[in-house]
Amino acid sequence: MSKLLRVIAREHCIGCYSCMYACSRTWFKVSTVEKAALRIKNYAGAEGAFSIRPCYGCLDPDCARACPVGALTPRPDGGVKFEPDKCVNCHKCVEACIANAMQWDYETKMPIVCHQCGICTQFCPNQVIAMVDIDRTRKVEP
Amino acid sequence: MKNFYMLDIDLTTATSTKVEVTHLFERYIGGSGVATALFDEIDPTIDAFAPDAPIILVTGPFSSVFPVATKTVVMYKSPLTGNLGESHAGGRLAMAMYSAGFHAIRIRGKAQFPCTIEIDDDDFKLNSASSLRGMSALAAERILRDHYKSDYKRSIVRIGPAGERLSPIACATVDSSRHFGRLGIGGVLGSKNVKAIVISGGKYWKIDDPKAFNDYYSKLYQSVVGSDLMKKYHDLGTPVNVVPLSKLNGLPTRNFSQGFFENAAGISGETFAERHLAQQTACAHCPCGCIHMATLRECFDPDQHMYKTIKVSYDHELIFAWGSNLSIGDSEEVLKLLYYVEKQGWDAISMGGTIAWACEAYHNGMLTTEHSDGLVINFGDAETFMKMLKRISTSHNEFYCDLEKGAVFCAEKYGGKNFAIAFGKNEAPGYMTGLHSYLGYATGVRHSHLDSAGYSIDQKKINSKKTDNEWTKSMFDEAVLRVMLNSLVICLFARNIYTPQIICEGLQLLGYDGFDEQRLQEAAHAIHAMKIRQKKKLGFKFSELYLPARLEKAATTCGHVTSQQFDEQVKVYEELAETDLKLLD
Numbered sequence: 001m002s003k004l005l006r007v008i009a010r011e012h013c014i015g016c017y018s019c020m021y022a023c024s025r026t027w028f029k030v031s032t033v034e035k036a037a038l039r040i041k042n043y044a045g046a047e048g049a050f051s052i053r054p055c056y057g058c059l060d061p062d063c064a065r066a067c068p069v070g071a072l073t074p075r076p077d078g079g080v081k082f083e084p085d086k087c088v089n090c091h092k093c094v095e096a097c098i099a100n101a102m103q104w105d106y107e108t109k110m111p112i113v114c115h116q117c118g119i120c121t122q123f124c125p126n127q128v129i130a131m132v133d134i135d136r137t138r139k140v141e142p
Numbered sequence: 143m144k145n146f147y148m149l150d151i152d153l154t155t156a157t158s159t160k161v162e163v164t165h166l167f168e169r170y171i172g173g174s175g176v177a178t179a180l181f182d183e184i185d186p187t188i189d190a191f192a193p194d195a196p197i198i199l200v201t202g203p204f205s206s207v208f209p210v211a212t213k214t215v216v217m218y219k220s221p222l223t224g225n226l227g228e229s230h231a232g233g234r235l236a237m238a239m240y241s242a243g244f245h246a247i248r249i250r251g252k253a254q255f256p257c258t259i260e261i262d263d264d265d266f267k268l269n270s271a272s273s274l275r276g277m278s279a280l281a282a283e284r285i286l287r288d289h290y291k292s293d294y295k296r297s298i299v300r301i302g303p304a305g306e307r308l309s310p311i312a313c314a315t316v317d318s319s320r321h322f323g324r325l326g327i328g329g330v331l332g333s334k335n336v337k338a339i340v341i342s343g344g345k346y347w348k349i350d351d352p353k354a355f356n357d358y359y360s361k362l363y364q365s366v367v368g369s370d371l372m373k374k375y376h377d378l379g380t381p382v383n384v385v386p387l388s389k390l391n392g393l394p395t396r397n398f399s400q401g402f403f404e405n406a407a408g409i410s411g412e413t414f415a416e417r418h419l420a421q422q423t424a425c426a427h428c429p430c431g432c433i434h435m436a437t438l439r440e441c442f443d444p445d446q447h448m449y450k451t452i453k454v455s456y457d458h459e460l461i462f463a464w465g466s467n468l469s470i471g472d473s474e475e476v477l478k479l480l481y482y483v484e485k486q487g488w489d490a491i492s493m494g495g496t497i498a499w500a501c502e503a504y505h506n507g508m509l510t511t512e513h514s515d516g517l518v519i520n521f522g523d524a525e526t527f528m529k530m531l532k533r534i535s536t537s538h539n540e541f542y543c544d545l546e547k548g549a550v551f552c553a554e555k556y557g558g559k560n561f562a563i564a565f566g567k568n569e570a571p572g573y574m575t576g577l578h579s580y581l582g583y584a585t586g587v588r589h590s591h592l593d594s595a596g597y598s599i600d601q602k603k604i605n606s607k608k609t610d611n612e613w614t615k616s617m618f619d620e621a622v623l624r625v626m627l628n629s630l631v632i633c634l635f636a637r638n639i640y641t642p643q644i645i646c647e648g649l650q651l652l653g654y655d656g657f658d659e660q661r662l663q664e665a666a667h668a669i670h671a672m673k674i675r676q677k678k679k680l681g682f683k684f685s686e687l688y689l690p691a692r693l694e695k696a697a698t699t700c701g702h703v704t705s706q707q708f709d710e711q712v713k714v715y716e717e718l719a720e721t722d723l724k725l726l727d
C-alpha cells in the first residue's frame with residue numbers, strides 16, 4: 001500500500017486554488033499558483049464546474065516513458081523522480097500526460113513534478129483531494 | 143520592501159510603458175489608497191467619457207500572497223454621479239494582475255476601433271474586436287477564453303452591450319460572475335472602445351522568510367476555514383438577512399415605501415439554497431467561497447419537452463433590487479430577470495432601483511402608456527419588467543433609453559425626485575434600517591453601504607443609550623478603517639480576520655519596515671481625507687446631500703427618519719471629515 005494523491009470529491013471544489021498556492025509555497029518558496037504540481041481547471045460561464053488534475057502516481061508513468069533522456073524515473077511508491085541535470089527541456093513528458101496533470105515551469109522550461117507530499121490536501125477547505133492508500137498490486141483501482 | 147509596477151496604457155497611440163510605483167505603495171499601501179493618489183492628477187472638470195479621463199486598476203500588497211485579499215479596485219470619474227467613481231471586484235483579476243507583474247494599470251486615451259486589451263506578462267497588445275460588438279457579457283467571456291491561449295491562469299474583464307451604449311449604470315463583469323458594479327465603469331470602458339481586458343502572467347514574489355511566512359499564512363487560513371468568522375458568507379451567504387431584515391422593517395420593499403415584505407420567504411436565503419443553489423464557488427485565493435451560484439431549469443417547448451438551464455449568481459443586494467423592492471416574491475422570477483441584467487451588463491442595483499422609480503412614477507401619472515409604448519408598469523409584474531429590459535436593450539424609444547441613465551436622471555426629466563431613491567445620485571442599496579443606513583449611503587466615499595456600514599450601526603442602536611452624534615462618530619471611524627482595508631484590498635467579508643495587528647504583521651513580512659498600528663491608522667485617515675478632498679474638487683458638497691422625501695414616510699428598523707435628523711448628522715459627519723482634511727495641509 002502506498003499513499004497517493006487522489007481527487008475524492010471533485011464536486012466539492014470551490015475553485016479557490018489554495019492547494020496550488022500551498023504547493024508553490026512549499027516547494028518553490030514563492031507566492032503563485034504557477035509553480036504548482038497540480039492544476040485546478042475552470043471553464044467559462046460555468047463557474048462551479050471545476051476539474052482537478054493531480055499527479056496520479058501512475059504504475060507505469062506515461063511521462064517517464066516519454067522522456068527521451070531518462071530524466072524522469074518511476075518511484076517504487078508511485079510518482080516519478082526528476083533529475084533536472086538530465087532534462088533537455090523537450091516538453092514531451094507534459095504532452096504524454098493525458099490528464100494534463102504534469103505541469104510545465106515556463107521559467108525553467110522543465111516539468112514541475114509532484115512529490116506526493118500531500119501539502120495541497122492540507123489546504124483544501126472542502127476535502128476535495130486527499131492522500132489515499134492505494135494498493136499498487138491491483139490493476140484497477142476501486 | 144517588494145517592488146511594485148504600473149502598466150501605463152495609452153489607447154490612442156496603442157502603446158504602454160512600465161512605471162515603478164513602489165513609493166506609492168509604501169505610502170498609501172495599495173488598492174484604494176494608491177488609486178486615489180494616482181487619480182489626484184486629473185482635471186476635475188473633465189468629462190467622464192473624455193478620452194483623457196483615466197481608468198485606474200489597483201491591487202494590494204497582500205494580493206495573491208495571503209488568503210482572502212481577493213479584490214481589485216477600479217477608479218474613474220463616474221458618468222452616473224459626475225464625481226469620484228470607485229468599484230471593487232473579486233474573481234481572478236487580482237491574482238492575474240500580480241502574475242503579470244503589475245499591481246496597477248492605468249488606461250487613458252481612446253482606441254480607434256472596438257478592441258480588447260491583452261496583457262501577458264510584459265506583453266501588451268490592443269486587438270481589433272469588431273466581432274464582439276453588441277455581444278453579451280457572458281458570451282464575450284466564453285469566446286475570449288477560447289481565443290486567448292495563455293500558459294497561465296487568466297482573468298477576463300469585459301462589458302456587455304449596456305457599456306457599449308455608454309449607459310452610466312453599466313458595470314464591468316470580471317470572470318464568471320464578479321462585477322465592478324456600481325457607478326458606471328462599464329460606460330467609461332465603452333467610451334474608450336474597450337470591450338474587454340484579458341490578463342495573465344507568470345511572475346511572482348519570492349518568500350523571504352518561509353518559516354515566519356508559513357506560520358502567518360496558516361494562522362490566517364485556519365481562521366477562515368476553521369472558525370465562525372466567515373461562516374455566514376459561505377453558508378446561506380448574505381441572503382441570510384432577507385427574512386430577518388423584513389421582520390425588522392429593514393428590507394426595502396416597493397421602492398422603499400416600507401421595510402416589510404410580505405413575500406420575503408419566497409426570496410429568502412433558505413429558499414434560494416433549497417430551490418436553486420448549484421454550489422458555492424470562490425474568488426482566487428479565498429478558501430471561504432461565498433459566491434452562490436443558482437440554477438434555474440425551464441421548459442422552453444412543452445410540446446417537445448425541451449429544457450434549458452440557466453446559471454446565475456445571487457446575493458442579498460440582487461434579491462432586494464429585483465425581489466422585494468419590485469414586489470417580486472418568487473425566486474424564479476428574480477433569477478430570470480437577473481440573468482438578463484447579467485447579459486446586458488447593467489449594475490443590478492441601479493437598474494432595479496430605476497425600474498422601481500418607474501413603477502411609482504407610473505402610478506402617480508408622471509409616466510403614461512405613451513412613454514412606455516403600451517406597457518402598464520406595476521410593482522410585482524415580472525413579465526412586464528422583462529419586456530421593459532428588452533426594450534431598453536434595443537433602445538426602443540426615448541423613455542427606454544432614459545431608463546438606463548439611472549433614477550435621478552429620469553426623475554429630473556419626468557418628475558418624482560422625492561421617490562427617486564438615490565444618494566449622491568447613486569441608487570440606494572438594500573437596507574432601510576434607519577438614519578445611519580441612509581447617512582452611510584450619503585456620506586460614503588462610494589455612496590455604498592459598504593463604505594461605513596451604517597446599516598449595521600442602526601441594528602446596534604436598538605436599546606443603546608448612545609446619541610446619534612456618537613453613532614455618527616462610530617460610523618466615521620468605521621469608514622476610515624474600511625478605506626484602509628480597501629487599500630489592502632482585503633475582501634470586507636474578512637474584516638474580522640484581518641485585525642490591525644494581523645495586518646501590520648503581514649506588511650512587515652513583505653518588508654514594510656516599522657509599519658505599526660499607529661502608522662496604519664495615520665495612513666487610513668490620510669487616504670480617507672484625500673478621497674473627500676478629491677470628491678470636493680469634483681464638485682461634491684455635503685450641503686447638497688438630501689434625504690429623498692418619501693423616505694421620511696417609511697418606518698425603518700429604527701422607526702421614522704426625518705430630513706432634519708438626516709441634515710444634522712450630515713453636518714456632524716462633515717465636521718469629522720473636515721478635521722481629517724486638515725491633516726493633509
